[in-house]
Amino acid sequence: MKTPELNILDGKGYEIVELLQGLNVPRTESICIACLVCGEELTSQDIEKTSGLRQPEVSIAMRPLRDRKWIEERNEKKNSDKGRPLKYYKLIVPFEEIVKTFESKALKKNLEMVDALEQLKGLSNNG
Known part of the structure; x- marks a missing residue:
């Protein structure tokens, strides 16, 4: 069964992506910024589902945002205790x-x- 697409990015979100890319902000970074502006606190999986990015792309795109201290990142264990913990991201500026x-x-x-x-x-x- 296919997971339903999340609708975090709306018209405003897509416009943010386009404008940031016009300023030479990398595509994946632009998408992650737009997702965080349009959403609240999101898991990397939320961002993957809404944007079509793969998990490594989300992680790499978040690095400069974290370095600039624009986001807060936290890990939370899954209920099953199997697999990697979920990463949550939130804009803090x-x-x-x-x-x-x-x-x-x-x-x-x-x-x-x-x-x-x-x-x-x-x-x-x-x-």
Whole structure:
């Protein structure tokens, strides 16, 4: 029997994924961020089911989020005591703060590009 799909990602979630990818955030990381924004506390299995990502992809995508201290991760033993414990993930910073992080990164990159263009203009005028 097939497990029913979870509907964590709605229109807003898919839009978050698209916009983050447009900012060069890796696809799997974008999907995990969107899932956590649209859901509350989710297991890695919840994220897998709603997104189509595989378990290793979810784990790898969560690493930079954990390193940035954006998420809380906790393990909980399954009732059967067999297999690995369930991993639960939850955003612990407001989504607005995450957006501001990407905004400042993009603005810094744009300033670097403008500076490089100005230097190129200067070189073309002197040439």
